[in-house]
Each structure stands twice: as C-alpha cells, then as structure tokens.
Amino acid sequence: MKTLIVSLKSSSEVMNDFKHALTRARAGKIKKPHYEISFDNRKDFERFIRNISVLSTIITLKPRSIYELAKLSKMDVSNMNKIILFFEELGAVRLKEATLNGRTVKQPIVEYSKIEFDLAA
Secondary structure (H helix, E strand, O other), rough: EEEEEEEEOOOOHHHHHHHHHHHHHHOOOOOOEEEEEEOOOHHHHHHHOOOOOHHHHHHHHHHOOOOHHHHHHHHHHHHHHHHHHHHHHHHOEEEEEEOOOEEEEEEEOOOOEEEEEOOOO
16 A cells, blocks of 8 residues: 655755655665655645546546546546646656557556645645
C-alpha cells in the first residue's frame, strides 16, 4: 500500500527536506519508501486539488485509455489530456502504453492507494 503525501512548502523547505532525506538514505536509515509531492506555489497546489477527482476515477474505474477516462468523467479529451500530463509530470500518474482494438493508447495508472496532505507550515 503506497501512500502519497502532498504538501505546500517553500522552495527552501523542499531543499532542506531533500538534503535530510539524502543524508538519511546514504546512512541507510530509511526503512520504507517515501512518496511525496511538494508544491512551492499555490497555483499548482490548487490545480492538483481541483483535479483530484480524476485520480479517484482512475483508481476506482480503471479506464483503459485517456479517451475512456474523459468519457467516464464527462470531460473534453483535450482538457483531460492536459490534466493527465500535469499529474504525470508530478509523479502522481503513470502512463502505460497498451493496445486497444488495434490502436496504441496510453492507459493512466495511479499506483497509490492513499493520499495524505501535510499542510503544517
């Protein structure tokens, strides 16, 4: 069970967290993997929150393509593609190439079963 932690931090806080994590990793003190997305601006954080229902739809309905996801979500395919690319860039979604009815499609996959928010700032 992978947990994704989403936080809103300043860029200096993100760099400090990275330095501490790297130090702990080099010393062998990290026991389990840690998956975190840290935003340093409110605009991207709010975009993530605004589209979090897309992640839920991927987890529950397991669409076989972005087109199918757009139809299930009753959204325009172009807008859905932009959202999926944003999530992929962040690491919240992985795109897997698959063949569907003789066509190569990109299947969105969410590898996290739980999303937590760390808003302590």
